[in-house]
Amino acid sequence: MFNVDTLISDLITYCKRDLRLPEQDSTGEMIRYAFYRKQGVGMEKLNQSHSLRILRIKKHEDLFLANEGRIWWQGAPSSLHTPPPVGPGTEPLNPHPPVTVRPPPPANPPKPPIPPPSTYPVPSSCSVELAPNCVFQVPEIGLKINREYLIQNLPMSVSARERALVLVGMQSRLEAVSRSTEGHCMLIYRQHWYLVANHTIYIGSNKHSHGEALPLEQTVTILLGRAGWPITIRLHSTVITR
Structure with a gap:
């Protein structure tokens, strides 16, 4: 080239x-x-x-x-990357998570409800699309999605574009996604697929947070954080009837 x-x-x-x-x-x-x-x-x-x-x-x-x-x-290190090293034996763009200060969780955070539906999708019926043509099947044990998960699993071209935005002082939508090890949000299976909003997510104009558990009935696109990263969750396999 x-x-x-x-x-x-x-x-x-x-x-x-x-x-x-x-x-x-x-x-x-x-x-x-x-x-x-x-x-x-x-x-x-x-x-x-x-x-x-x-x-x-x-x-x-x-x-x-x-x-x-x-x-x-x-200037100050970006929340996605640190300044390039100048000493020998080091690598450029070595990320170091910043210290994040968050308000304490509610005293009694709500737990995901476990209703006994008459029909429910099998556990393998859920997938998540992180970017166009970047789809992952959600395992039966569930999935925690945070900023590190996105950085590691997004296509290289998408990650490079977001890094470039940060390097020139622009805002990356990834910066709105929490680094929390509990996940910005979680997908769990309790006789039904649920989306658990550990941190703020948006579905259309509706805001959800503080561990709110939302039953998944159909394809839904959510934003992780205000003006944050969009992901699409799909239920698309067979249904078992009790």
Whole structure:
């Protein structure tokens, strides 16, 4: 795709198009992108009019794309990524979960109801779609969905796009999803499939949280957090009648 005569400006243009990077920031100002590389204990900005050959870019050398007006490793670490390392033997973009302060849970959180329905889907009948053409079957033991689960299971192209948004100072919808080990939400089977909202979720204009258990009757799309990540849950297999 690229050769040693590729200009840095062409590389930036390709990344903007392929990763769908925004042209303007939240204030309407044009975003100026630039590539950087490690130079000693600092970072060197690469001349956009130079080629990879002139700059003597080595094979597998790490290059860092940034918004010149908001260089991400010079500010506070993102909630998705940390600044690039400058010491030897380290890797770029090594995520470290931040400390999250949450209000205490209710004294008596509601438990998912267990009604005795006359008919119910078999446990293997539930699947979750994290992104277009990215579908996972929910195991019988249930599934906890949090930010780490999404980062690990979303397609690489989707993860790369969300990382790029964060790197240039934009908001990623993944940042609205809780890192909690209990899951932002859970899918559980109790003679019926239930969606448990450990943290705030939205179904249409309806808000659910604090451990509220919602019986699943049909395909539903939810948002994990306000303006958060959308996922679609489907029930689509045979039904057993008692």
